[in-house]
Amino acid sequence: MTNRPSEFxxxxxxxxxxxxxxPGAFQLSDDAAIVTPPPxxxxxxxxxxxxxxxxxxxxxxxxxxxxxxLRVSLSDLASMGARPASYSLAIAVPAGITSEWFKAFSQxxxxxxxxxxxxxxxxxxxxxxxxxxxxxxxxxxxxxxxxLRRNGAQIGDDIWVSGTIxxxxxxxxxxxxELTDLKSSQSDYxxxxxxxxxxxxxxxLELLDRxxxxxxxxxxxxxxxxxxxxxxxxxxxxxxADLPLSDAAAAALSREPDLIDLVLGGGDDxxxxxxxxxxxxxxxxxxxxxxxxxxxxxxxxxxxxxxxIFDQNGGEYSPVxxxxxxx
Numbered sequence: 001m002t003n004r005p006s007e008f009x010x011x012x013x014x015x016x017x018x019x020x021x022x023p024g025a026f027q028l029s030d031d032a033a034i035v036t037p038p039p040x041x042x043x044x045x046x047x048x049x050x051x052x053x054x055x056x057x058x059x060x061x062x063x064x065x066x067x068x069x070l071r072v073s074l075s076d077l078a079s080m081g082a083r084p085a086s087y088s089l090a091i092a093v094p095a096g097i098t099s100e101w102f103k104a105f106s107q108x109x110x111x112x113x114x115x116x117x118x119x120x121x122x123x124x125x126x127x128x129x130x131x132x133x134x135x136x137x138x139x140x141x142x143x144x145x146x147x148l149r150r151n152g153a154q155i156g157d158d159i160w161v162s163g164t165i166x167x168x169x170x171x172x173x174x175x176x177x178e179l180t181d182l183k184s185s186q187s188d189y190x191x192x193x194x195x196x197x198x199x200x201x202x203x204x205l206e207l208l209d210r211x212x213x214x215x216x217x218x219x220x221x222x223x224x225x226x227x228x229x230x231x232x233x234x235x236x237x238x239x240x241a242d243l244p245l246s247d248a249a250a251a252a253l254s255r256e257p258d259l260i261d262l263v264l265g266g267g268d269d270x271x272x273x274x275x276x277x278x279x280x281x282x283x284x285x286x287x288x289x290x291x292x293x294x295x296x297x298x299x300x301x302x303x304x305x306x307x308x309i310f311d312q313n314g315g316e317y318s319p320v321x322x323x324x325x326x327x
Contacts, residue, residue: 046076052131073138078204082140153232167193169266186248197270238299
């Protein structure tokens, strides 16, 4: 006998309060919610799923699982230049998940809802004999005809990235006790970046009239740059020496230089990767202040159908790991 309420008690206790600020959610009492876009706005929709043992560890705290689940979808909205509005949530629950787990999980959702201005409007709960599985459908709004896409990169564009690269993948190594020779403060930083990514929502809004193409880095820098290049029918060149690294990531690389492949292809960064014309660069200092986000130019868009990576000595580098694949 598990310490878990019935389905409807669970919804009433832990999830209905999360919908209180959205009239169209009807306190989760109807079969569906009603969403009305503001005038002149289009609905932006994204779906992400997290599976225990694949996207998070069984030892991860429910607060961290909630944070990652919501924030990875918010990162998708950021990459489109959308303003968050609402989300629905489906959970397949195995035996052993208790009321205490749901309490901690929903409390973190409430905190992130307030921070990122988004509200729960619906969902589903089911039992499973498999691993804990969660799926979140996030919705936001963008001015009609003005959303950011992957397919707009132009030859000669500069390639930019927000924040720092490689922290998420290195944080997973720390969580699995496979990266152990760092200072405790460095390990803690990498863990936080892996478990609680920061969606760059302010930056996404600022890029609407400035960037030609954008994507969030979920599968890895090289893989996601490849998505931009493929849909835009262009190529790219990037320089390893220009990659923005946190102090913790730099320390890890100084001990194990081969980790550069993980930095390039490990994923879980949820930073924004975008292309922009040279006229964008003068705006960077003011953008950094307004969005509280660092921005780094790492390369350029070319007319050759490939991604070329250059090491610190100017030689061409071919990483073994080029990104996360889902199958």
